[in-house]
Amino acid sequence: MSSELEPRGGQELPDTTGAGDPVPDPGLPVHDPRITDVDERAAKRAERQVATMFGLATLFLIAFVVVYIAVPKDATFAGVGGSNLALGASLGVALLLIGAGLVQWARRLMDNHEVVEERHSAASSPADRTAAIGALRQGAAESQIGRRKVLVRALAGALTLLGVPVIILLGDLGPLPGTALEHTIWRRGTRVVNDVTFRPLRPEDIHLGAIVNAVPASIVDLPEGRARNNALAKAAVFLVRMEEGDIHSLPSRRSWGVSGILCFSKICTHVGCVVNLWEQLTHQLLCPCHQSTFDLSNNGRVVFGPAARSLPQLPIMVDSEGFLVAQSDFPQPVGPSFWERG
Ligand code: FES
Missing domain, CATH: 1.20.58 (Methane Monooxygenase Hydroxylase; Chain G, domain 1)
Structure with a gap:
């Protein structure tokens, strides 16, 4: 269907009379002077x-x-x-x-008279477009791109490799999540020790309703410094003891606790703050940064807030000397879960 108003090709000037508009132009209201x-x-x-x-x-x-x-x-x-x-x-x-x-x-x-600015066609005039295309062609001819194929290929190679330094510099942002965040220094048999005294913990040290901050015993074997701090930042946990009847573990997690004692990562899965506000009656743990709330009696599930996944749980057991030890490393990455989001 052809139309007089159609500006395509810049052949027709737009109709500014409003005669063909589906909604009549109401015009400006009467100006009310101040x-x-x-x-x-x-x-x-x-x-x-x-x-x-x-x-x-x-x-x-x-x-x-x-x-x-x-x-x-x-x-x-x-x-x-x-x-x-x-x-x-x-x-x-x-x-x-x-x-x-x-x-x-x-x-x-300042002047507050209402004004109307008519909308005009966005297309350039045919003369402008012809001039622009001519300028482009002239530029291409003067640069001799068509004739200097060797130079063009050399430039393409250089521009392609220009991305390499960028990729190399990305390495300075830190290790890849796969190597840095999916593993901690927890191993099968690693004792769970108090995070201040480094004293190994027994089940009887964790009272009902209590929450105790802990770290792996192997942390003291690492030399003081950055590596130790990094390991500590990922491996920090807390132990919590609840009535066994209050715990609703997934079938695969039923053997991850000891007499109502469960062990979870202390690192929030939102952006990595330390979660430590324990609400004993509801079994919920609150992150003070953005109020993500985790239900520890229900596998660390998120019940409120921006965290996207449950608080990782560390499977624990008791060793032959009666101390709490890890069954393995964390089965899932600790900390923020940005790499898991689709
Ligand atoms: S870091 Fe815990 S809710 Fe944001």
Whole structure:
């Protein structure tokens, strides 16, 4: 179906009469003048108010500079940093006054007549398009791209390899998730020890309703430093003891606990904060960062918040000397689960 209004090809100018519009143009409402439009004294008064705001803003900015130079950095006021307080207050008030002045200027003094800007065809005219294509062709001819095939191929090779440094630099972002996050230093038989005293824990050390922070005993074998801190950051766990009847473990996890004692990763699966707010009655553990809440009596399942997966559980058992030990490493990665999201 052809139409006179169709701008395709730039052959027809758009109809701006509105004659063919499905909805009639209602036109502009009657302009309602403001008091400052009709009363010169009101306009002057508004002008003085705006000028006063800008003048006060100037004074507060000068005060900011004076405070910065004159107030000692360690000065305190009502228990907070006096310098920071004065700097923030002076700058904040100055910005507020400038903003308020601009708003008042625009609302009360600037021209507020409604205008209509007609929409025009976005297509360039045929002459402009012909000129643009001609310029492109001329540029290609002058650069001799068509004739210098060797140069083109060499450039293509160089540009392809340009991505290699980028990929290499990505290595500085850290190890791949597969190697860094899927494994911890927990192994079968690793004793669970108190995270402060490093004393091996027995089931009787974990009281009903209690939660105890723990680490693998093998952490003390690592030399102090970055490697140890990294290992500790991933392997940190807590033990919690609940009534056995309150625990609803998956069939595959029924043997992962000892007399109502379960062991979970301390690292939130959202973005890695330490989860440590224990609600004994509901068996829920809250992450203080973004309120992800995990039900420890139900396999660490997420019951609230942004975390996308359950808190990883470490299978534990008791060794021949009566100490709590791991059955294996964590069966699933600990920490944030960004690499698992589709
Ligand atoms: S890090 Fe725990 S909820 Fe965000």
